[in-house]
Amino acid sequence: MSLPHDRPRADDQRVRVQGEPVDSYPALPPETGRGSVRRITVVGEDILNRRCREVTEFGTAELSALIDDMFLSMWVADGAGLAANQVGVDLRLFVYDCPDDYGVRHVGHLVNPVLDQPEAGRRRLVDDFEGCLSVPGASMAVPRTDRAVVRGFDKDGAPLVIEGTGYFARCLQHETDHLLGHTYLDRLSRRDRREALRQMDDRCEDVLARREVKAADLGR
Known part of the structure; x- marks a missing residue:
C-alpha cells in the first residue's frame, strides 16, 4: 500500500512495534539496514492473482532476510505496507510502516x-x-x-493480534487482500478500475524513476 503525498508520516515519538508501544524508534526501521531492494510486481502479473501459501517454517534465516528485504523495498517505494507476493514470493506475509488517524506510527510484520x-x-x-x-x-x-483486527504470527512463530483504526485499518485490510490474490482494483467499479489503470499508464514511469533515485541514494 502506498502512502498518499498529502498524508504525513506519523510522529516518530508515538510508535507501536508489533502492536506494542515503544519509547523511541528510528525513522528508518532497523530491517532496512540489513535488506536488499527487490523488484515490486505490477498488476497483471500472475502471482498477484493467486492465494499465497502459508508459511510453515518459522525462525529461519531465509524468512528473516525476506522481511528485511521487504522493509527496504517498501521504504524505497514510499510504501505503508507490502505483501510478499509484491516482491515475487508466494508466501502469506506482509510488512507495514503506517500511520493511523491519531498520529501513531505502526511498524511490524505479520x-x-x-x-x-x-x-x-x-x-x-x-x-x-x-x-x-x-x-x-x-x-x-x-x-x-x-476498524480491523488481524491475527497471525511473528517470524519466530509467536502469536500476534494487531488492531488498527482509520488509515492503519485500511492498510491491514489492503495487505491481507493481497495474500488472498486480490488488489484494490478488484473492489472498484469497471469505470473506476479503468481510471486507475489510466493513472498508472500516465504516472508509472515517473514513480519507478523516483524509486530508482531513492535506492541509489542509499547505495542499494
Missing part, C-alpha cells in the same frame, strides 16, 4: 495473517483514497471498514 470481521455495531464503511505499490501512480477511493 505471518499467516487472518482478518477478523468486526462486529456490526463496531464498524462502519469509509471511502478514502488508497494506492498500491503494484499499481504505481494510481489512487482511488475504496470502501473499507474503519
Whole structure:
C-alpha cells in the first residue's frame, strides 16, 4: 500500500512495534539496514492473482532476510505496507510502516495473517483514497471498514493480534487482500478500475524513476 503525498508520516515519538508501544524508534526501521531492494510486481502479473501459501517454517534465516528485504523495498517505494507476493514470493506475509488517524506510527510484520470481521455495531464503511505499490501512480477511493483486527504470527512463530483504526485499518485490510490474490482494483467499479489503470499508464514511469533515485541514494 502506498502512502498518499498529502498524508504525513506519523510522529516518530508515538510508535507501536508489533502492536506494542515503544519509547523511541528510528525513522528508518532497523530491517532496512540489513535488506536488499527487490523488484515490486505490477498488476497483471500472475502471482498477484493467486492465494499465497502459508508459511510453515518459522525462525529461519531465509524468512528473516525476506522481511528485511521487504522493509527496504517498501521504504524505497514510499510504501505503508507490502505483501510478499509484491516482491515475487508466494508466501502469506506482509510488512507495514503506517500511520493511523491519531498520529501513531505502526511498524511490524505479520505471518499467516487472518482478518477478523468486526462486529456490526463496531464498524462502519469509509471511502478514502488508497494506492498500491503494484499499481504505481494510481489512487482511488475504496470502501473499507474503519476498524480491523488481524491475527497471525511473528517470524519466530509467536502469536500476534494487531488492531488498527482509520488509515492503519485500511492498510491491514489492503495487505491481507493481497495474500488472498486480490488488489484494490478488484473492489472498484469497471469505470473506476479503468481510471486507475489510466493513472498508472500516465504516472508509472515517473514513480519507478523516483524509486530508482531513492535506492541509489542509499547505495542499494
